[in-house]
Amino acid sequence: MKQKIKVAVFKFTSCSGCQLPFLNMETELLDLAEAVEIACFAMASSAVHPGPYDVAFVEGGISCARDVERIKMVREQTKILVAIGNCAVHGGPQALRNRLPFDEVKSAVYPQPDLVEGYPTSKGLAEYVPVDGFLEGCPVDKGHLQDYIVSVLQGKAPEVSTRSVCLECKMKNNVCVIVAEGVACMGVVTSAGCGALCPSYDRGCYGCFGPSADPNLSAFSNLCRELGLTGDEVQRKYRYIVSNAKAFREEADKYAPKPGEG
Amino acid sequence: MHQSRVKVDYLTRVEGEGGIEILLDEERKVREIKVHIFEPPRFFEGILKGRRCEEVPDIVARICGICPVSYQMAALKALERILGIKPGRQVRLLRKVFALSQWIQSHSLHVFCLALPDFLGYDDIFQMAGKHRDLVERGLRLKKLGNDITSMLGGREVHPVSAVLGGFTKLPPRSLREDLITQLEARQEDAHAALEFIAGLALPAWEGERVFGALSHPEEYAIDEGRWRTSTGLSLAPEEFPDYVEEFQVSYSNALRCRLKDGPYYMVGPLARVRLNFEQLAPEAQRAALRLNLNFFHHNPYHSIVARLLEIVHAIEACCEYLEEAPEKEETISYEVKGGEAASIVEAPRGSLFHWYQLNERGFVQKARIIAPTTQNLHRIEQDLRELVPAIAGEPDGEIARSCAVAVRNYDPCISCATHFLTKIFHSVFSRPH
Ligand code: SF4
Ligand code: SF4
Ligand code: SF4
Numbered sequence: 001m002k003q004k005i006k007v008a009v010f011k012f013t014s015c016s017g018c019q020l021p022f023l024n025m026e027t028e029l030l031d032l033a034e035a036v037e038i039a040c041f042a043m044a045s046s047a048v049h050p051g052p053y054d055v056a057f058v059e060g061g062i063s064c065a066r067d068v069e070r071i072k073m074v075r076e077q078t079k080i081l082v083a084i085g086n087c088a089v090h091g092g093p094q095a096l097r098n099r100l101p102f103d104e105v106k107s108a109v110y111p112q113p114d115l116v117e118g119y120p121t122s123k124g125l126a127e128y129v130p131v132d133g134f135l136e137g138c139p140v141d142k143g144h145l146q147d148y149i150v151s152v153l154q155g156k157a158p159e160v161s162t163r164s165v166c167l168e169c170k171m172k173n174n175v176c177v178i179v180a181e182g183v184a185c186m187g188v189v190t191s192a193g194c195g196a197l198c199p200s201y202d203r204g205c206y207g208c209f210g211p212s213a214d215p216n217l218s219a220f221s222n223l224c225r226e227l228g229l230t231g232d233e234v235q236r237k238y239r240y241i242v243s244n245a246k247a248f249r250e251e252a253d254k255y256a257p258k259p260g261e262g
Numbered sequence: 263m264h265q266s267r268v269k270v271d272y273l274t275r276v277e278g279e280g281g282i283e284i285l286l287d288e289e290r291k292v293r294e295i296k297v298h299i300f301e302p303p304r305f306f307e308g309i310l311k312g313r314r315c316e317e318v319p320d321i322v323a324r325i326c327g328i329c330p331v332s333y334q335m336a337a338l339k340a341l342e343r344i345l346g347i348k349p350g351r352q353v354r355l356l357r358k359v360f361a362l363s364q365w366i367q368s369h370s371l372h373v374f375c376l377a378l379p380d381f382l383g384y385d386d387i388f389q390m391a392g393k394h395r396d397l398v399e400r401g402l403r404l405k406k407l408g409n410d411i412t413s414m415l416g417g418r419e420v421h422p423v424s425a426v427l428g429g430f431t432k433l434p435p436r437s438l439r440e441d442l443i444t445q446l447e448a449r450q451e452d453a454h455a456a457l458e459f460i461a462g463l464a465l466p467a468w469e470g471e472r473v474f475g476a477l478s479h480p481e482e483y484a485i486d487e488g489r490w491r492t493s494t495g496l497s498l499a500p501e502e503f504p505d506y507v508e509e510f511q512v513s514y515s516n517a518l519r520c521r522l523k524d525g526p527y528y529m530v531g532p533l534a535r536v537r538l539n540f541e542q543l544a545p546e547a548q549r550a551a552l553r554l555n556l557n558f559f560h561h562n563p564y565h566s567i568v569a570r571l572l573e574i575v576h577a578i579e580a581c582c583e584y585l586e587e588a589p590e591k592e593e594t595i596s597y598e599v600k601g602g603e604a605a606s607i608v609e610a611p612r613g614s615l616f617h618w619y620q621l622n623e624r625g626f627v628q629k630a631r632i633i634a635p636t637t638q639n640l641h642r643i644e645q646d647l648r649e650l651v652p653a654i655a656g657e658p659d660g661e662i663a664r665s666c667a668v669a670v671r672n673y674d675p676c677i678s679c680a681t682h683f684l685t686k687i688f689h690s691v692f693s694r695p696h
Contacts, residue, residue: 013302015678016277017327026406030398046274053297064302093324094304105308108629110307118302139327139420165599169692197417201424202432206320208421211652233390236313243322 005054008040012060018085021142051077063122075129095244154194158190162213169196189215211247278677280295285470331364331608336617341607353429355588362577367408368611369570374401428595448493457625468562483542499604530570530613544579599625634679
């Protein structure tokens with residue numbers, strides 16, 4: 001019998017919402033456990049096997065020295081390192097602090113902020129180690145994880161979509177909320193993958209799958225202004241759940257922050 | 263005998279990153295117990311500052327991937343109080359279904375994937391499936407049920423998108439709600455069978471008393487409305503919670519934790535709820551408890567796993583009832599943004615979740631305060647270890663480590679939830695030598 005591929009799942013600075021989809025594969029979970037060797041997945045198993053691993057799915061951003069040390073160790077032990085979700089790809093919602101005065105952020109939570117350890121920034125894994133695959137989403141989509149594993153099992157290169165949420169939305173025949181309600185929907189500039197979930201639930205996309213390939217952000221910003229958004233509101237659209245994605249970050253930085261209302 | 267250090271380097275089958283360290287002296291007396299929490303903080307209260315009220319639910323959901331709905335509900339409740347929004351009956355009932363779907367999902371995750379392997383002697387659910395395939399399949403079906411309801415109401419399982427100030431952006435049509443009821447009814451058999459199995463487990467014994475705290479409501483098994491009560495007789499409105507529950511630091515640790523001002527340790531979560539609110543459980547759940555001779559009027563924390571299953575039985579019945587009762591149409595809610603402050607408490611799967619916000623007159627968050635269930639339980643978890651270890655100190659180190667991990671896991675701790683709160687990487691409990 002062929003050796004099973006060794007799969008590991010690791011958590012860094014995150015909410016566990018991207019490793020949970022593995023366990024949420026309820027109907028396929030036991031098949032998955034038969035198809036691959038789940039060598040290390042601390043949230044699911046006390047059987048923790050050392051590397052090397054064929055594939056490691058890594059959830060979470062890098063936000064402290066310990067994270068940096070650990071991700072380097074994981075990298076050394078892993079053939080295909082896949083960043084899963086907003087935190088691992090871009091730094092996550094907690095990267096909102098990257099553009100805020102860290103002392104103020106800390107003291108909003110802690111009476112003795114000086115005791116808090118950690119970097120003033122949260123960043124994606126690729127800022128620290130080479131990464132072989134990126135799966136967008138906050139959270140990552142369960143179907144994308146499955147497809148990724150299947151591709152690896154078949155020895156194929158996993159497909160990555162370069163489309164935007166708009167395309168999925170049109171395929172679903174949704175009524176566009178920009179046209180119908182004047183809502184500044186970010187589907188125009190956001191990576192496809194969720195099946196245009198928010199517009200299907202009558203709200204605008206807020207960009208949780210990160211920027212699409214080559215998004216025309218200045219056109220979207222202008223559209224927002226035409227819809228009546230202030231500069232500050234446009235900036236907050238980009239500085240939201242996926243604030244540290246390069247394209248969103250750079251577009252947001254064009255709008256000077258106003259004191260007291262970051 | 264030598265002094266020895268018993269360690270759990272990395273707690274497995276819990277959400278988040280933590281470990282345990284115990285120091286025993288030559289006579290196997292406990293010198294030190296430390297629960298290490300190395301999950302890095304994410305500073306949510308800090309990044310909420312300056313966000314507009316409508317943005318809060320999407321952001322706070324990301325505190326926890328396992329109970330995002332609870333965070334959304336707690337935030338919405340507090341913010342709606344500030345803005346004077348009073349949702350109608352349809353929204354109120356469907357929100358309860360939404361919140362209960364999270365209990366079903368999270369409880370089945372904990373019972374079947376995280377905790378049960380302890381009691382049956384396996385490393386994980388995958389191993390357990392070998393001998394207990396039926397039970398595992400039941401558990402996964404229940405978990406899927408919870409996730410399916412969350413998805414139907416919220417669009418997806420993790421970080422659903424439809425819950426907003428005033429209600430839901432869109433609701434499933436009546437026909438889908440009827441399908442849900444059919445699915446719920448079909449799963450009740452799985453829940454009963456699993457409850458019966460778990461009621462028959464030989465759980466570790468426990469001596470010693472404890473205080474329980476949970477939201478309570480005279481007419482329903484409280485989820486998101488009512489007063490916060492304790493087994494010692496406190497009864498608080500959400501705003502009063504910070505007056506009686508204190509966050510504190512101690513000399514030997516820089517970590518904040520929670521204690522009651524009139525008697526430090528307390529426990530929140532399913533066992534606390536079942537104990538305080540047994541009479542409000544759905545009739546079917548009460549009958550099951552009587553039939554199986556379940557007794558929750560003791561202080562044994564290990565019975566949490568039984569309470570979780572009983573709450574699944576309850577949640578299935580309550581969801582059916584709320585789905586049937588929820589009126590078809592509701593008027594849309596409009597509101598004007600204004601300033602103010604308000605608190606809320608909802609029961610998340612792991613226990614009481616407190617939120618408090620202060621908005622300025624333009625609806626921007628000035629200050630936020632969030633106290634997660636695990637933050638409240640932490641102090642009690644450490645006390646459990648302090649009570650547990652002396653009784654098992656004669657056992658081999660590996661066995662002590664295993665028992666301590668089981669005791670911590672029993673609380674279903676959610677470390678990501680708790681760490682926007684912990685100040686220092688190392689959190690020591692008992693570092694003064696005896
Ligand atoms: S990407 Fe989003 S869902 Fe995933 S771990 Fe980070 S915050 Fe959670
Ligand atoms: S609703 Fe949003 S995603 Fe859909 S077509 Fe319009 S802009 Fe694109
Ligand atoms: S529509 Fe946008 S915000 Fe909504 S789930 Fe999809 S990518 Fe995320």
